[in-house]
Amino acid sequence: MNTHDIATHLNAVRTRLAAAERRAGRAPGSVRLLAVSKTRTVDEIRAAVAAGQRAFGENYLQEALEKIDALKDEPLEWHFIGRIQSNKTRQIAERFDWVHSVGSLKHARRLNDQRPGPLPPLKVCLQVNVSGEASKGGFAPQALDEAVPACCALDRLQLMGLMTLPAPALTEAEQRPPFRRLRELRDRLATDTCRLQTLSMGMSGDLEAAVAEGSTLVRIGTAIFGPRP
Ligand SMILES: *Cc1c(COP(=O)(O)O)cnc(C)c1O
Numbered sequence: 001m002n003t004h005d006i007a008t009h010l011n012a013v014r015t016r017l018a019a020a021e022r023r024a025g026r027a028p029g030s031v032r033l034l035a036v037s038k039t040r041t042v043d044e045i046r047a048a049v050a051a052g053q054r055a056f057g058e059n060y061l062q063e064a065l066e067k068i069d070a071l072k073d074e075p076l077e078w079h080f081i082g083r084i085q086s087n088k089t090r091q092i093a094e095r096f097d098w099v100h101s102v103g104s105l106k107h108a109r110r111l112n113d114q115r116p117g118p119l120p121p122l123k124v125c126l127q128v129n130v131s132g133e134a135s136k137g138g139f140a141p142q143a144l145d146e147a148v149p150a151c152c153a154l155d156r157l158q159l160m161g162l163m164t165l166p167a168p169a170l171t172e173a174e175q176r177p178p179f180r181r182l183r184e185l186r187d188r189l190a191t192d193t194c195r196l197q198t199l200s201m202g203m204s205g206d207l208e209a210a211v212a213e214g215s216t217l218v219r220i221g222t223a224i225f226g227p228r229p
Pocket of ligand 1 (some may be wrong): 221
């Protein structure tokens with residue numbers, strides 16, 4: 001997509017997000033926008049950067065590393081949101097600022113052990129499979145009672161909150177229940193030392209439902225960059 005269209009779409013998403021915040025009675029600016037740039041070129045990302053976007057989400061490690069290198073002159077924040085493979089945790093720990101898709105204690109411990117000392121702790125969200133789909137990664141809700149305090153105790157990770165990726169649904173009424181379940185889990189699990197302030201939920205097709213249910217960070221690809229090739 002050309003530079004001009006990306007800026008236009010990005011502004012339309014910002015307007016949509018502001019409207020969703022207002023409608024839900026949320027403070028303006030309380031929901032962060034993560035631009036999901038998987039499959040997009042460096043030039044497409046630069047167009048979003050020129051329009052003021054700083055945080056980008058990537059799913060595929062090799063592709064992401066090439067873009068992180070190509071854009072190292074820009075002060076960007078990189079979020080890993082894809083499925084984690086055990087043999088790739090080191091590069092994720094070394095090159096990203098955030099990981100949203102931590103789906104096992106084993107991966108949390110590896111990322112903690114591999115986060116380089118000079119860098120700040122890696123910000124992470126635990127991915128939760130709220131609807132129990134067999135094909136999806138992430139923690140089962142009942143596994144969080146153990147996983148949240150265990151991750152919170154890892155000193156090279158900063159546990160920010162929870163993330164979910166529900167099955168696509170068409171209407172807002174159908175979209176809201178999994179987001180509500182994630183918020184209720186957070187409310188139940190949060191403690192003074194582990195506040196779980198981030199709820200990473202909402203994509204191009206369901207951001208309004210997610211914001212209505214308390215999302216603090218939406219992950220938006222298609223609505224900014226157009227349909228993926
Ligand atoms: C691709 C992807 C998104 C963005 O989806 P869109 O529908 O293009 O906005 C968000 N989150 C995750 C985990 C993704 O893989």
